[in-house]
Amino acid sequence: MAEITLQAISPFSGLLARAAAHGRPAAPGLSVRERAGLGLATVLVRKGRLPELQQAAQSLWGMALRDEPAVSGDGRVAFVGISPGGWLAVSPGGGWRFARELAQRLQGLASVSDQSSGYGVLRLSGPAVRDVLAKGAPLDLHPREFPPGRSAVTDIAHVGGVLWRVDGTALAEPGDMSGGSFDVAVFRSLAGSFFHWLEESAEEFGLAVD
Numbered sequence: 001m002a003e004i005t006l007q008a009i010s011p012f013s014g015l016l017a018r019a020a021a022h023g024r025p026a027a028p029g030l031s032v033r034e035r036a037g038l039g040l041a042t043v044l045v046r047k048g049r050l051p052e053l054q055q056a057a058q059s060l061w062g063m064a065l066r067d068e069p070a071v072s073g074d075g076r077v078a079f080v081g082i083s084p085g086g087w088l089a090v091s092p093g094g095g096w097r098f099a100r101e102l103a104q105r106l107q108g109l110a111s112v113s114d115q116s117s118g119y120g121v122l123r124l125s126g127p128a129v130r131d132v133l134a135k136g137a138p139l140d141l142h143p144r145e146f147p148p149g150r151s152a153v154t155d156i157a158h159v160g161g162v163l164w165r166v167d168g169t170a171l172a173e174p175g176d177m178s179g180g181s182f183d184v185a186v187f188r189s190l191a192g193s194f195f196h197w198l199e200e201s202a203e204e205f206g207l208a209v210d
Helices: 013-020 052-059 096-105 129-134 188-202
Strands: 030-034 037-047 071-073 076-083 086-091 111-115 118-125 149-156 159-165 181-187 207-210
Touching: 013 030, 013 188, 013 207, 030 188, 052 071, 076 096, 076 149, 076 159, 086 096, 096 111, 118 129, 118 188, 129 181, 129 188, 159 188, 181 188, 188 207
Parallel strands: 030 207
Antiparallel strands: 030 118, 037 086, 037 111, 071 076, 076 086, 118 181, 149 159, 159 181
């Protein structure tokens, strides 16, 4: 019997390749980069255990865990606030193993669920990033109202997602374009619909795939 090998496929891989085939504008208003291979997990604090969870986060990662719509942590491990007592934990790698290790470390303090294959995450940056997002997200993204490290759970063109700002924080990476940088996580099953909207909305400004 032939051996069957399963290979993980990114929810945005074919979409980004198609967009990149159109070429790169000389001065793109929006730059898109997929954050593939992330470890993702939802973390929900157990009743009455928030102080202990915050103490554990400080001990494990040197993180001041904030119970608000904000990002705690750095490029190694970040907790994105998605609800009172709830976070989307993000790691640069590890896949489903990240959630398993997180559950072990936070045992008794929080409920942890793997989301590594459930979300697709894009890094959006560039001088027109706020103009593009404003076409679909009912949020005030002015730097005064949505500063570095702020997060939000919102609909973007009727697609539910989690949005957080990374420029000006330890989450930023070399190559992020000036004008602002945001990460957006959408459910895998809606990746196609979201990217179609993103392409259409960015057409007047120019879209580049990194």
